[in-house]
Amino acid sequence: MNTARAETLAARAQLLEQGGWEFRRLEAFRFVPPPAAAVWLGDEPCGSCDASPLAGAGWTLHPVGAAGLVDARWLDASDSTQRAALFAGLPLPGDDAVAPFAWAHRALCRQGLRLRVAAAADAEAPPLMLQLRHLPRETVEAPLLVVELEPGARCVIVETHERDAVGCSRDLVQNLQIHLRLGQGARLQHWRQVEPAAGDRIAHHLDLRLGAGAHYAQALLAVGSAYHLQRTQVQFDGEDATAQLGSVLLADAQQLDQQVRMIHGASRSTSTARALALARGKALVASDQYAHVRPGVENADIHQHLAGIPTGGAPRLVMRPQLEIENDAVQAAHGTTWGRLPEESIFFARQRGLDEATALSLILHGMAAAELERGLGDEALCETVGARQALEAALTRLLSAAPAAAPATEASHG
């Protein structure tokens, strides 16, 4: 047995030894508990079907090795040497809430991409733009992405998740782990578009570590599915680091769980997390935003803002901002609004001649676009990376479609 195979089996064993898959007891997962471990390990019985197997390329990168600043390595996790390189420097799953997902990932991961981005010689040059597309390779998969920005590097990542257009009618199970490491003074603007099919069950875990003076900006568009978890944890390792997240969460009769963890471990670190959830039908959307300021960390600055708006039917929206502060010298502001359509703005728009549906659509598009722009921190970049167009399409689908039926608890394929 090679080392890679042994590690895979060890990960399975660890998952079982650490108590398995008891998410229902965890506060963060109370509202949208994930499917059983067997689903994520590929052990779930698969009924026979005629659907074509998935044959996506996994991660594709454009441009590869841009201007000599990017070192890209696709690594095979079933090869011992490549597996060691793929997981090099990444923490072993700990005993935190999501350790079972991490062990399941280690047990199933077959391929990953590691990127190393260097700083451009010309500090005034526009940031490097990398297009990262992910097409599932298998119906149950655990892809890995590791991105390291060297000190001073500046980069825009456009991360999209697509389904193979040809013959893909199977539901997907995807346990994705992304590790982002920003060196001192590095800057990353990250556009994430995750629109799974209705029957897909996906969990995306982003683990970020920010060096001194590093800046991370993320705009996320996520739509609901049979199970959809987006969990982002940001560790502020260096002083004066900043992170801002702007999320738009859309769900029509499906589930969507967003969890954000901002861990302020260094002074003068700033975090901003905003989310707008629009849901209809019998959707269940949870957004749990937690910020922790550790003892001895001075002058951290925290902002959390959550808004949930039902657009039809009787969706359940759970919006939870949470602060845990262990130092007096902190600025923090958080707030949640739930269920209020901007009635005065709708009346204003109708008074200008727009019918009610158009007025509502225009205003909700605007609110959602504003969240994405706040996340990326750059209105023009939102256009460039296609964020506005993607939002337009997704929101139009949500507002115009008849409410979808709730997905079956058991997927029909895969």
Added chain:
Amino acid sequence: MKQAEKTAAGPLLSVRGLRVDIANKRILRSVDFEVDAGELVVVMGANGSGKSTLALALAGHPRYEVAGSASLAGQDLLAMPVEARARAGLFLSFQAPPDIPGVKNNLFIRTALNSQRASRGEAEIDAFDFLGQAKSGAKRLGLPETMLGRPVNEGFSGGERKRNELLQLSLFKPRVALLDEIDSGLDVDGVRALVELIAGMRQEGTAFVVVSHYLHLIEMLEPTRVLRLHEGCIAESGDLELARSITSQGFAAAAAPAAAVAGA
């Protein structure tokens, strides 16, 4: 100036026995007045007398329960949804125009304008032509051109919001415009631009109902009539002298008549 003209079916805007309630509280008991094309009627009244309610109720704000009758060019205004009233030519300038985050001002105005044009069977105005008109209008009104590319009213000062309302008024070219304290927040240049805009639009036949407390503005507007709203009715109707009298004596001193003035 084009003289006041009645439409074939009667006055351009006719309000009869208008009664408005909100949350079981009566705000307007019975309001009667009419306005013809090119006319300008000023509505004065103490705080809480129902001036803004009158404007919002005519525009169709869903918060109000409305009875009585109101017609615009012979059409039953109260039977129309909000947007149909706007498309029929009724414009309301808001006392406190709301923000619309994330929606660019020029996109919003053009979308609304095209919606009105489509309802009249007119072709859409293209983005280039619209921008030219909007820039020219903004310049005339002293609204910085950059405001066109920003989200509607977001981060605008009070005066900029009012100028933005005036910009929409000038682009929509309504038949009847209800202006609710349009002068509040405007500086002297803004007031001058407002007066010039209104005078020009009256020449073209637009009728105005202006809610204002300020005699200086009222005098500059050369109103056709001045109405005093009191306890939910039109208590007095007169000319500029009524506005001067109210300004010098105050609302409290003005005698409230026993009955409403019909056909003001």
